Amino acid sequence: MSKLCTAGILGASGFIGSRLVEWLILNNLAEVRPIVRSWKGMARLSRFNLETWIADAVNESALEKALSGCDVLFNCIAGDRDVILKSTTAAYRAAAKAGVRRIVYLSSAVVHGFNPPVGTQDDSPIILNQPFKYNVSKAMAERLLRRLRVDGAVEVVTLRPSIVFGPRSVGWTTNIALDLLTKNAYLIDGGSGICNTVYIDNLIEAMWLAAMSDRSPNRDFLIGDGERITWADLYDAVAKAVGVEFSAVPSIASEDVSRIFAEQRQAQRRAALGRFVWAVRESLPFKAKASLIRLLPPNLKNTLKQVSVPFSKNKGSAMLGNEKRSFPELDLEIASLQQCHYVLPITKAKELIGYVPRVSFSEGCRRTTEWLRFAFGYKQQ
Amino acid sequence: MRNKPYKVALVGCGAVSEMIYAPLLARLVQERLVEIVAIVDPNSDRTEKIKKVFMTSRSYQNISSLFDEDFPDLAIIASPHKFHADQTVACLDRGIHVLCEKPMATTSTDCDRMTDAAAKVGCVLAVGHFRRFFPSCELIKEILDAGLLGPIESFRFLEGETFSWPAQSGAFFNRTESGGGVLIDSGAHTLDLLLWWMGEVAEVEYHDDALGGIEANCRMRLKMVNGAEGIVQLSRDWPLPNRYVIECKKGWLAYTCDVVDRLEWGLCKSAYGLNAHIQQILASGRDARLLGASVRSFTESFMAQLRNVVASISGSESPRVPGTEAKKCVTLIEQCYQRRQLLDMPWLSEKEYKHARKLANV
Numbered sequence: 001m002s003k004l005c006t007a008g009i010l011g012a013s014g015f016i017g018s019r020l021v022e023w024l025i026l027n028n029l030a031e032v033r034p035i036v037r038s039w040k041g042m043a044r045l046s047r048f049n050l051e052t053w054i055a056d057a058v059n060e061s062a063l064e065k066a067l068s069g070c071d072v073l074f075n076c077i078a079g080d081r082d083v084i085l086k087s088t089t090a091a092y093r094a095a096a097k098a099g100v101r102r103i104v105y106l107s108s109a110v111v112h113g114f115n116p117p118v119g120t121q122d123d124s125p126i127i128l129n130q131p132f133k134y135n136v137s138k139a140m141a142e143r144l145l146r147r148l149r150v151d152g153a154v155e156v157v158t159l160r161p162s163i164v165f166g167p168r169s170v171g172w173t174t175n176i177a178l179d180l181l182t183k184n185a186y187l188i189d190g191g192s193g194i195c196n197t198v199y200i201d202n203l204i205e206a207m208w209l210a211a212m213s214d215r216s217p218n219r220d221f222l223i224g225d226g227e228r229i230t231w232a233d234l235y236d237a238v239a240k241a242v243g244v245e246f247s248a249v250p251s252i253a254s255e256d257v258s259r260i261f262a263e264q265r266q267a268q269r270r271a272a273l274g275r276f277v278w279a280v281r282e283s284l285p286f287k288a289k290a291s292l293i294r295l296l297p298p299n300l301k302n303t304l305k306q307v308s309v310p311f312s313k314n315k316g317s318a319m320l321g322n323e324k325r326s327f328p329e330l331d332l333e334i335a336s337l338q339q340c341h342y343v344l345p346i347t348k349a350k351e352l353i354g355y356v357p358r359v360s361f362s363e364g365c366r367r368t369t370e371w372l373r374f375a376f377g378y379k380q381q
Numbered sequence: 382m383r384n385k386p387y388k389v390a391l392v393g394c395g396a397v398s399e400m401i402y403a404p405l406l407a408r409l410v411q412e413r414l415v416e417i418v419a420i421v422d423p424n425s426d427r428t429e430k431i432k433k434v435f436m437t438s439r440s441y442q443n444i445s446s447l448f449d450e451d452f453p454d455l456a457i458i459a460s461p462h463k464f465h466a467d468q469t470v471a472c473l474d475r476g477i478h479v480l481c482e483k484p485m486a487t488t489s490t491d492c493d494r495m496t497d498a499a500a501k502v503g504c505v506l507a508v509g510h511f512r513r514f515f516p517s518c519e520l521i522k523e524i525l526d527a528g529l530l531g532p533i534e535s536f537r538f539l540e541g542e543t544f545s546w547p548a549q550s551g552a553f554f555n556r557t558e559s560g561g562g563v564l565i566d567s568g569a570h571t572l573d574l575l576l577w578w579m580g581e582v583a584e585v586e587y588h589d590d591a592l593g594g595i596e597a598n599c600r601m602r603l604k605m606v607n608g609a610e611g612i613v614q615l616s617r618d619w620p621l622p623n624r625y626v627i628e629c630k631k632g633w634l635a636y637t638c639d640v641v642d643r644l645e646w647g648l649c650k651s652a653y654g655l656n657a658h659i660q661q662i663l664a665s666g667r668d669a670r671l672l673g674a675s676v677r678s679f680t681e682s683f684m685a686q687l688r689n690v691v692a693s694i695s696g697s698e699s700p701r702v703p704g705t706e707a708k709k710c711v712t713l714i715e716q717c718y719q720r721r722q723l724l725d726m727p728w729l730s731e732k733e734y735k736h737a738r739k740l741a742n743v
Contacts, residue, residue: 026733043544046554049593371728377539
């Protein structure tokens, strides 16, 4: 290649976007143009001597200016449904006007659900009717992009990674580490569910291949590490990195998830009511408090008495939420993900764009461990 | 105490002026301690924003035009780092007292220019290391100076977060304007406390991750003249524990960043530690050791700094952080940059790290 291609990176300050910037520069593959929403997004990127563009991902004209002269746009925008959908449209239209040849859109394997049916492949229909907002947003964005690309103005490649882990991953690296350290981690069925990991650098390489390949345009690809990894494997690796005994992580049977979740929600509501009652009681003068209590019907009086007890015994500790818990607080999204039993295939990406996950899961874990120890301040250089 | 309020010019209308200086100065205006006469910033949108708080003030695009029309008693320099020295010297040369934001300057030579200018005209030159006004930080200084826990043996200061300061320009991220990255920015606070508590540095080894730009992460190993050895790690890339631990011969102390009213401490051989709430002394003397009200908050600590500067101008107090003191921190930062080595980043591939070395130019 005589001239390096110019790559616009939308969402360049985030976990995936910032690693893409770093990877392209350190492998000397492209002229990089990071695009961030505000000045503060430059902190991580300013390690390099490069020009960063400020443009809101939902502002089409600002994006058009930022993308002028770019060959490829990597859309790594994260956010709520509104941001995801508006930025998808704005980025496509701006890219078309700016003459960008191709968009690599970073979607997610959750468009097939947290627990995709056995046999799910890259071309399986995406699921719009899902209980989790993020999954629906990504599915809607893909549908939107398919409609937009009909005009043929810009080639579009959609990548669907699942559990992206590695340095600077909040969801699947540091949150797990923090949960392990604070005893808030748990596993469903001992972590035997399939964890469709993709080490960050494998995903980045897939993004690059998607941008360069002649066989990728207007296709969707599932991207993973191509290994059979369980949730226990991932948690075990992170536990080792931060010095937590993996065997101490509690397990819950999948059939108990709904019941425990409902119980915890009820306890949370009760605690919230207790805090409210305590706050009202403390804010009222004694006489007003006594009069108010006298006016209440007996059943409500008893209920309020019960819920407010733990919060009136010891203001400081109760308000800090030091109640003993029998089990870490369940997150339904995590619990659902951990009940996956299917390894998503990466055959199509291998065949069409030559994707080979070069970093094995164990090597990915080694690199992640090195970073975690640094980022948590463990390592002494 | 004089009857007329001190005339103040606010130079630089970035986030710190909008979020911290403006509301606090507005209180001092109400107390008739100061009057904001001038607001200086090349960006008129920014000056207009601050002018909404100080309606009677005049705005200027640069400090020269300020001097043409106004003569404040005090200038608060809150502009990008590279302007600190020139703007401070320009004010001092005209007999205007200065409170300069941290870092005092980007080089120790500039610090010398600033302190010389202050000495020449006998004006106050204070530097905004406002953490020295935190009760927790003051108490640590007192405990260490009193030798309560024995001599300091080691320390470990870890401070960092994903950069979230609502920067109003790219000045923070450009070496020419900022003088560096996390080290000279938030690190100026960290190193100022370190030097205040522990004295001079004997040796320093410094690593960061700048690859042609400015560092987002850095780590240094320090040996102090008093024999203590330790680590300082800073990040604007990632949240660190935000905790400073100081190990002494008999016990230990821990400060959580920006927590003004607590400190943790314990004895080396004890299985227990204290998470101590700091309160003001209500009554002292052998028969009545009583604790009273809570200590001043984070914001009030910043306010205490402003009051200290005003009191220093009136001659009733001395500046807690004069230029001569703040220079020590700039000198240490300068030493770090001079000796910089590339941070070990074993999460990169060999090929990437090799290229990183080239970009880092070390």
